Amino acid sequence: MSPRELVRLALGRLGTSRLRSVLTMLGVIIGVASVVALVSVGEGATSGVTSRLQGLGTNLLTVTPGATTTGFTRGAAGSATTLTLDDADAIKGLAGVAAVEPERSTQALVVAGRQNTTTSIVGTTTDYLYVRAYTMWQGSFLTDPAVDAGLRVAVLGATTADDLGLDESSIGSTISIAGLPFQVVGILQPKGSTGPVSQDDQVIVPITVIDHHFLSGDSVRSIGVSVASADQVDQVTAEIDSTLRTRHGLSASATADFTISDQAQLIATVGSVTGLLTILLAGIASISLVVGGIGIMNIMLVSVRERTREIGIRKAVGARGRDILAQFLVEALTLSVLGGLIGIAAGVAVSGLIGAIAGWGFVFNPVTILVAVGFSLLVGVVFGVWPARTAARLDPIAALRYE
């Protein structure tokens, strides 16, 4: 019998017991749909997190001070005051460095009219906007003359502006930071948060102003370095390391008093975590696929029992064992593949819906579809073989007498 004849026979048979066929397929439909939907959700979450991390800055390296050691006690990372503005200038001169922004920061009370909030005051340079990948919503960012002259101007994060009741009409108005008057020159576009720290709740002022009015010394909290291209990241990291070691008088083997962290490492780490999550989700979903397969096997075994006489008749009129085997196997396969196709449609619909709600859009991976189809075929074969063999081995005489 040709495959087409077998499929026609199977479809005709499944059509005569439609409700049972649909209920049997339901297991596979749910299994495949949840595999497709959960894998897509996992991938959507991964790409969402990755794009947010990339929103922190392009090819970003962050240099932070190391820990201080007082006697035998090692302090927290970043507690050292070893990183200076001169270090930032030295890094700026390295090849492959596109922009550098040193940051000094403190906490202060900010007052605008009758509103006030306590937030972090970040002193930095004009390159901050580019290195940290912010965009302006209103007004303009710090300018080089303003930074050089130490003018009391401020750029507000979106959340801070909101807290203080400031909007586009407030550009040029005056606010007070720790009692000192500052002119508002711009408001940033919101970026969303990464983790507990909001990137939108801050006030940015020229770094020279911090030096004059808030903090003494010239140590910086961090130096953000934007590397010109992604493939130069490793080379620039090595150069920053050797430059700072030379400047701080450290040998190549000594413990560094600074840390260079790489955005790509963070993305890779997060990616591996979410990838693991995707596998976990898919694993859980495939359990329901296996359960669906057992449903098919169950119904096929019942069907073989019910149709013992039919099998006897078919054998009497010339069906060979393998004809019967093929007939029942194709029936199981038809159930699982039809269920798989419907499940894919359902899974794609569900993942589109979740993507729309969660905001990472529709993530469609053809590999998932192929794997899902392959899996449902496999389920059909694995769980269809046993009933089909049972049918094929029936003795025609006994089967014809079966009531």
Place this chain on the structure above:
Amino acid sequence: MTVPPTWPTGPEPVTRPPAWPAADLPPTWPGTNGLPALRPLIELAGVSRVYDLGHVQVVALQAVDLTVAQGEFVAIIGPSGSGKTTLMNIIGCLDRPTGGRYLLGGQDVEELDDDELAGFRSRAIGFVFQSYNLLPRTSALENVETPLLYQGIGRRERADRARAALEQLGLGDRLDHEPSQLSGGQQQRVAIARAIVTDPALVLADEPTGNLDSAAGAEVIDLLRRLHAGGRTIVLITHDPDVAAVAQRQIHVLDGRLHA
């Protein structure tokens, strides 16, 4: 005379006087499917069938010798438990003898494995059962097509041949009816159409009137007689002497032995 290689050398073919006047012989022999004509179609030599039930052995057939020529109409008659069903299963290639030798159309059944036997059965034998044994929820046309399906015949030819067989049996207006929509007599006629659609050498009818009222039964017997008049070999198994009377030859089975 040289013996063709396909013809196994078995016991000497029995030459028996024809059981009917030579003038009644049909001029041609349809339904031989290329099997050598005018040879004995069925040859059983010392065939026995013993059921091994572990602790006890039941002898259902004991050294049976039987020869049926092509074109013959033979009734095998016997009470239940006489072994006639076992005999039918063996003649129908559904079962194998445990002893002796069975040639159907010159083919030694013992030489075929189960799959080959299935193919051979589908070409050589058409079955008519007491309980019709049609496929449920399947149209008359598709039921009659089923044996052709397993011979690998294309869809269109299958439908044409099945339709022709049903029309020949007066069921041309019932092609799309399912068995549950047909009377017993009509179902049995569909079963007969299925038996002859492969143009088999032998039609094997097992109590074909057993489930029918007398009118429908008479109709079925008449159909078998007409098939025989068309040149087909028919073996009819029954317990009813009146039904057996229509055959040219009656063979009585009792306690696993034949009594001509």
